[in-house]
Amino acid sequence: MSSFELNKIAGAVLTVALVAMVIGIIGDALVKPKEHKGTTVVTAAPAVIKKEEKKLDPIGPLLASANVEKGKKFFKNCSNCHTVNKGGAHKIGPALWEIVDRAMGGGSGYKYSSGMKKMTAKWGYEELNGFLHKPRKYVKGTKMSYSGVKKAKDRANLIAYLRSLSDSPKPLP
């Protein structure tokens, strides 16, 4: 091998090493977090976001004093889409007789959204509370197009009414 060829090889090796080094330096600069010496960076979350993320209070304590009649009245907001009688048919939404403790997406013969089909729990009181508060947040991809029931008291009355849709209502929590 001539020394000219050796030089070419050495040159190529050096170039590769150099490129690797430069990439390494740039990579480090991109990935390494900057260190703040002596200062603590505090980012204040906007109040709005904090409020949004606040956990929903449990509905259990409100159920004992909930008013089934008021819940029935409030259900007028739901009755376009849901039946409540024993053996009631599915409408736009599934029939709600015996809904408490029924599996989520468990109304037989009803075509649920894929989002609801993914839910594996049962409709306990707190689950109903979460869903009725913000349906689309609680069940991602639900096809229930209803914005939700804002007031805890309204939800308590409503859930007490849903509980009554049964031959033997489930015990209160």
Ligand code: HEC
């Ligand atoms: C515009 C029609 C519509 C309105 C109004 C509506 N729903 Fe629904 N609801 C649906 C649909 C559709 C589903 C099925 C959701 C899915 O498959 O994602 C559903 C699902 C449900 C479920 C779950 C049932 C199951 O078998 O898993 C409950 C509980 C429920 N609705 C209660 C209510 C209550 C209470 C109201 C009133 C505050 C209400 N809905 C208002 C259409 C509606």
